[in-house]
Amino acid sequence: MSVTVEATAREQADAVRRREISARELLDLHLDRIAERNPELNAIVSLDPDRAREGALAADEALASGAEVGPLHGLPFAFKDTHAVAGWRTTYGSPLYRDHVPDRDELLVERVRRAGVVVIGKTNVPEFAAGSHTFNTVFGTTLNPVDPSRSAGGSSGGAACALAAGMVPLADGSDMGGSLRNPASFCGVVGLRPSLGRVPEWPLYNQWETTSVGGPMARNVGDLALLLSVLAGPDPRAPLALGDPGSAFAPPVAGSLAGLRVALSVDLGGAFEVDEEVAAIVASSASVFGTVVPAHPDLSEADDTFRTLRAWHFQAKFGSLLAEHPDAFKQSLADNIRAGESLTGADVARAYHQRTLLAERMREFFETYDVLVLPVSQVPPFPADQEFPTSINGKPMASYLDWMRAAYFITVTGCPAISVPFGTTSEGLPVGIQIVAAHGRDRFLLEVAAAFEAAVLAG
Structure with a gap:
């Protein structure tokens, strides 16, 4: 077979295993694409072609020796720059970590490396992964591969852009307020925020903090399932991990829309403003699903819950660093960290109580419906020179979080949510x-x- 960078990750991995293409040849194809598109898009950072070639050679030698190889063997891979990779520069998008090189892999990285990838570098992120637009003072701004005047989203914006542009076949990410889902929507790829506990994380400053999760991105659902099968599964270092093995999510993935009980809402009953064109596109997905019901759960406490837990988390994690380096943080992030300083134990307790109510309400909702369909993002990709959209349909957005409610309202329910490409503006x-x-x-x-993906492709 003739392998190209547009081939699915499964096809590329299969071609390497069958010795139809070497890991070195596959790497060169991707390095050529990176040389072609990355200078403009700025998706991959800390690129190290020489070390990548050493990894590809080792992958080819392992295969030639008859060694058992993992499901991602020989695939070029760039880790999100908030994930610690031993021996590789990991900046978290912050000037405070401009030259930081971790001495150990975090758990997600361990699993992906064990699956046989060839590490080529990192993918760009916003500062400390805060905000759904990827820019920082270390590497600059990542641009949208469809329209480079627009944002690629965030915080996994470098990952989504690199995927869509054919620079990598798969990508990892993380999601607190939409950081896997939003850039997937902006760049036309697939991003999954898994159920809480599905993809364990270690080390964490707080193993009991449950707003952010790691997860997979890909150009199609089958490839995403392949990466999820590597990322998922229990680990003794992660006490909240779910027990299902990663193999439970491996492709092939086949489903049916027949008889599916679909609830669809473009704004959860007026809970947030949605760009009129985005709302119309989401509503038109009903024609693919067939029978849908206009329904939504009551998530009225979600905004206060998310903002309280986010501020508490940011202050706990970054408060002392901000005190030491008050001028080294972007203003929106510094304000978010400082917002946590005035929180009381009662505030945090209220947020967790509300989160419990939200989770129970979702459980009851899914007794009646199989899935809920809503927008990923309330806006289409916005100009890259803006930090965040300042208005939607002429209505002002007061902060850099306001336009992300469609994503973070789902965050605090703990439910799995996937962004699947559907239509264009x-x-x-x-x-x-x-x-x-x-x-x-x-x-x-x-x-x-x-x-759904298959039905869309079938027209």
Whole structure:
């Protein structure tokens, strides 16, 4: 077979295993694409071609020796720059870590490396992964591969851009307020925020903090399932990890939309403002699903819950660093950290109580419906020279979080949510739909997403 960078990750990995292409040849194809597109898009940072070639040679030698190889063997891979990779520069998008080189892999990286990837570098992020627009003072701004005048989203913006541009076949990311889902929507790829506990993380400053999760991105649902099968599964270092083995999510993934009980809402009953064009595109997905019901759960406490827990988390994690380096943080992040200083124990307790109510309400909602469909992002990709959208449909956005409610309202429910490409705006900008399922039903969600993807491709 003739392998190209546009081939699926599964096809590329299969070609390497069959010795139809070497890991070195596959790497060169991707390095050529990176040389072609990365100078403009700025998706991959800390690129090290020489070390990548050493890794590809080792991958080819392992295969030639008859050694057992992992499911991602020989695939070029760039880790999100907030994930610690031993021996590789990891900046977190902060000037405070400009020259930081970790001495150990974090758990997600361990698993991906063990699966056989060839590490080539990192993918760009906003400062400390805060905000859904990827820019920082270390590497600059990542641009949208469809329209380089626009944002690639964030915080996994470098990952989504690199995927869409064919610079890597798969990508990892993390998601607190939409950081896997939003850039997937902006760049026209697939991004999954898994159920809480599905992809364990270690080390963490707080193993009991449960707003941010790691997860996979890919150009199609089958490839995403492949990476999830590597990332998922329990680990003794992560006490909240779910017990299902990663193999439970491996491709092939086949599903059906027949008889599916679909609830669709473009704004959760007026809970947030949505760009009119985005709203129309999301609503039109009903024609793919067939029968849908206009319904939504009551998530009225989600805004206060997310903002309280985010500020508490940021202050706990970055408060002392901000005190030491008050001028080394972007203003929006510094304000978010300082917002946590005035929180009381009662505030945090209220947020966790509300989160419990939200999770229970979602559990009950999914007794009636199989999935909930809503926008991923409330806007299409916005100009890259803006930090965040300042208005939607003429209505002002007061902060850098306001336009992300469609994503972070789902965050605090703990449910799995996937962004799947669906349609474009009149300017040709990608728009994804967000499909949500009950907590723990990640495999079912993949099957629904795969069936939706297939129906869209079939026209």
